[in-house]
Amino acid sequence: xxxxxxxxxxxxxxxxxxxxxxxxxxxxxxxxxxxxxxxxxxxxxxxxxxxxxxxxxxxxxxxxxxxxxxxxxxxxxxxxxxxxxxxxxxxxxxxxxxxxxxxxxxxxxxxxxxxxxxxxxxxxxxxxxxxxxxxxxxxxx
Numbered sequence: 001x002x003x004x005x006x007x008x009x010x011x012x013x014x015x016x017x018x019x020x021x022x023x024x025x026x027x028x029x030x031x032x033x034x035x036x037x038x039x040x041x042x043x044x045x046x047x048x049x050x051x052x053x054x055x056x057x058x059x060x061x062x063x064x065x066x067x068x069x070x071x072x073x074x075x076x077x078x079x080x081x082x083x084x085x086x087x088x089x090x091x092x093x094x095x096x097x098x099x100x101x102x103x104x105x106x107x108x109x110x111x112x113x114x115x116x117x118x119x120x121x122x123x124x125x126x127x128x129x130x131x132x133x134x135x136x137x138x139x140x141x
Contacts, residue, residue, distance in 0.1 A: 008074050011066035011128075012081030018058035019051075019124060020086060026050060044113035048120060055120070059127035068128065075129035083125040 026047050034043035059079070068074050094105040109117070123130075 004069070004074065007066045008068065008078045009081065011062040011068055012078045013085065014065070015058055015062045015078060015128065016082040016085040016089075018061070019055060019082065020089060022054040022058075023051060041110045041113045044110065045116060048113075048116055051120060052123070055124050055127050056131065059131050063128055063131060070132040072129060075132060076126070079125040079128045083121060086124065087121070 030043045030047050034046060038046070062068070062078070063070075063075070068078060091102060091105065094100055095102060098105065100108065
């Protein structure tokens with residue numbers, strides 16, 4: 001296996017870990033403190049801008065830390081790997097700890113915040129590539 005391929009895999013795992021860790025920490029605040037007061041939809045929508053900041057920061061960090069070249073294939077494969085890990089982990093946790101089937105979990109999502117969450121997942125996968133187009137992404141990548 002090529003060095004670049006291994007760096008991309010390591011970067012994808014790190015990117016997933018940073019985003020998942022931040023999301024887990026924010027969920028520990030959102031669920032007990034915001035959801036009872038504001039409801040699921042509002043609490044999730046409040047969390048989204050903070051997660052976007054984490055995603056941008058994490059994507060920038062991993063592209064610099066792992067010296068990922070600014071090519072579509074490398075950056076997008078890194079993001080897609082991280083997305084796959086994120087979705088698999090979230091579904092596993094939902095089924096294992098919330099005692100829901102996969103169908104129940106998907107159908108239980110709020111239509112508004114769930115749609116925003118879906119858009120955030122696409123941004124998450126694309127962000128290692130997107131930051132190459134942003135000014136701060138070109139300085140170090």
